Amino acid sequence: MSDLQDVIIALTVEGEEVDRLVADLTVGQWATPTPSPGWTVKHQLAHLAATFRMAGLAASDPAAFGALAQTLSPDFDANVNAALSQYINDPTEVLLSRWRTDRDNAIKALAAVPADTVVPWLVRPLPPAILACAGMMELFGHGQDIADALGVRRAHSDRLRYLVAFAVRTWDFGYLARELPTPEVEFRFEITGPSGALWEFGPADAVNRISGPAVDFCLLVTRRRHHSDLSIKAGGPEATAWVEIAQAYRGPAGDGREPGQFAA
Numbered sequence: 001m002s003d004l005q006d007v008i009i010a011l012t013v014e015g016e017e018v019d020r021l022v023a024d025l026t027v028g029q030w031a032t033p034t035p036s037p038g039w040t041v042k043h044q045l046a047h048l049a050a051t052f053r054m055a056g057l058a059a060s061d062p063a064a065f066g067a068l069a070q071t072l073s074p075d076f077d078a079n080v081n082a083a084l085s086q087y088i089n090d091p092t093e094v095l096l097s098r099w100r101t102d103r104d105n106a107i108k109a110l111a112a113v114p115a116d117t118v119v120p121w122l123v124r125p126l127p128p129a130i131l132a133c134a135g136m137m138e139l140f141g142h143g144q145d146i147a148d149a150l151g152v153r154r155a156h157s158d159r160l161r162y163l164v165a166f167a168v169r170t171w172d173f174g175y176l177a178r179e180l181p182t183p184e185v186e187f188r189f190e191i192t193g194p195s196g197a198l199w200e201f202g203p204a205d206a207v208n209r210i211s212g213p214a215v216d217f218c219l220l221v222t223r224r225r226h227h228s229d230l231s232i233k234a235g236g237p238e239a240t241a242w243v244e245i246a247q248a249y250r251g252p253a254g255d256g257r258e259p260g261q262f263a264a
Contacts, residue, residue: 004115007132008107010159014136015103018048018143021152022096030092034149035224035257041149042095043088044142049099050083051138055131056106059113062120069122076251106135123250133166137248141222148224148262158193160214167221167248168201174245177253183238191217208236210243221248223256 022030022045030042039047058065072079087095110119110128118125126134140163147154168189175182188206191199193214210217212232219225220232220243227243234240247253 004113004127004129004132005111007129007136007162008111010162011110011132011135011139012107014139014143014159015107017154018045018139018146019100019103021143021146021150025092025150027092029150032149034145035261036145037255039145041146042092043084044146044149045099046084046087046090046095047080048138048142049087049095049102052099052106052135053102054083055119055135056102056109058119058121059106059109059128059131065120069120072122107132110135130166130169133162134249136163137166137218137222140218141224141249144219144222144224156194156215158195158197158214160218161193161197161199163218163221163248164189164191164193164199164214165201167217167246170248171242171246173250174242174247174253177247177251178245180245185238187239187242206236208234208239208242210234210239221246223247223254225262226257226259228259229257229262 022041025041030040032041033039034041034044036044054065054068057068073082087098090098110132113119113128115127115129117127119128119131121131136159140160144154171187172182185208186206187202188204188209189199189201190209190211191201191214192212193199199214210232212230216225216230216232220227220230223246227246232243234243245253
């Protein structure tokens with residue numbers, strides 16, 4: 001994984017990009033339904049604020065985070081809803097302020113953690129750079145939901161390489177979420193960044209191969225688009241099956257998106 005400070009810079013910029021999506025919304029726009037059933041634009045930002053608040057606590061006060069983790073329910077959705085409830089009833093100007101504070105505090109706390117140590121997290125402790133990459137995944141996925149709701153077309157840069165690397169690192173999450181056996185094979189990933197740079201992971205001679213544009217790959221692993229609507233190519237039996245279940249986050253997969261829902 002790349003240098004911590006480089007990832008922190010990327011996380012900072014991506015957070016600012018999401019902020020620009022919501023900074024000047026009307027009351028009606030905040031209430032716009034997003035592709036995630038039951039969630040409005042306000043729900044999406046509330047979730048991001050809660051997630052960054054938790055990451056900031058984990059990085060700045062591991063003992064307090066450990067105490068909080070002990071209170072969490074085995075029910076993933078119950079935890080998500082409990083976190084949302086701390087933000088969703090705020091007036092929008094208060095939510096915006098809290099989101100910015102929680103985001104900035106988390107980024108500063110992660111940047112202050114020595115790169116060769118770990119931060120406690122929900123499943124297992126993670127190096128701060130990896131947790132920052134997970135934050136980029138959250139920003140990408142929920143930012144896409146906001147953009148889809150508002151009809152905004154997002155621009156992306158090669159900062160996506162951190163999310164791509166994170167998704168490659170967590171390639172088995174789709175199996176774990178469904179309690180499926182993880183195949184004992186190695187995948188080859190050949191992902192092209194927005195600049196045209198080629199990012200390669202895994203053995204060059206692997207039978208199972210995934211290739212395509214980085215934006216499409218990130219939409220796939222955050223389950224914001226169905227694979228049939230993306231320019232992702234899969235070769236080999238396991239890779240072909242993998243695109244059906246790919247996800248870069250732990251917890252329930254959710255319904256994802258339907259084929260053709262966002263056809264180009």
